Amino acid sequence: MSAPLIFHFDFSSPYGYLASTKIDALGARHGRDVIWKPFLIGATLKVTGLPVLMEVPLKGDYSRHDFARSARFHGVSYNHPDPFPISTQAPARAFYWVAAQDPVRAKQLAVALLQAYFVEGINISNPADTVAVAKGLGHDAAALEAALNDPAVKALLKDEVDAAMGKGVFGSPFVFVDGEPFWGIDRFDQIERWLATGGF
């Protein structure tokens, strides 16, 4: 099997959520595993200097309309959450804490957390809500609650965010195919052709 795809996303990104429902199947069609790597858009905004999308005149309103329309287009359940956006340290730290032991269960947790936020309206920026979602999948709630405040787990996430930005990640979703960068679920058509042809 060829090198895995690397899938960067923020737990508060609608397009990242939509992409999360498609990326593993896309990889599988071309014999590729996919490694999921949540990051923090807030950290990238400090580097890019860009404002929070929803606060941009004209573009913010359009984007909110486009989130829901794109979800319908891709056939994905979507209920625009409130509050939105949210900080996502809690779900991202939970992810890497689980991933350090079991990447498969970490991906299952990510799916459940995205579903909780973008379908059920659960505010996963609250550590207690992230822990509750994880507990529902059989994770140790007390251990995870402690992990969310563990400096080592915080450093794990920070290192992943820095590494992602070091590779050029500035938005969600952001996918690498053998080092080639693709930003946005609207580049999945290019990813598909890149995987089929080896580049173009």
Next chain:
Amino acid sequence: MSAPLIFHFDFSSPYGYLASTKIDALGARHGRDVIWKPFLIGATLKVTGLPVLMEVPLKGDYSRHDFARSARFHGVSYNHPDPFPISTQAPARAFYWVAAQDPVRAKQLAVALLQAYFVEGINISNPADTVAVAKGLGHDAAALEAALNDPAVKALLKDEVDAAMGKGVFGSPFVFVDGEPFWGIDRFDQIERWLATGGF
């Protein structure tokens, strides 16, 4: 025939250029004419507060790479121009000056101007270069040169830019299908389905 599609673009926008090579055929597949309406991204940046794309850390470098890759993906000739981006008052005023008399010839002029900038590397921000392209299509060079400085022609463009922003336009390309807004050539798949199904 149903209402025409409205196609907003900036003469300095790579994605607008790529879209210009596809939009008329897209409309025709669904029995729709397309009205072209150049605008000025610079004017929208004053409203959105966003920086010039190429100056955004990380995103600027990615975008430059994506322009060329997207052109290859869509099978469109593209030579990244220098200087880039450029102000596009000259080509946009030339367009509306011609369009006031003959919309078909205005569209032909737009195609030639985009080709001049994105394939031949001609800096159409220079009024003389825009006039030369128009002259090659049989337009009256002296009359156009005068028109580019005519307050009435300037007002024509300003009114179009204000009207576009009034409808929510903030980026290029930006297409309206029966009032429904779509930003980006990467929404052409959604436009295609919208036209085929009447909305989703």
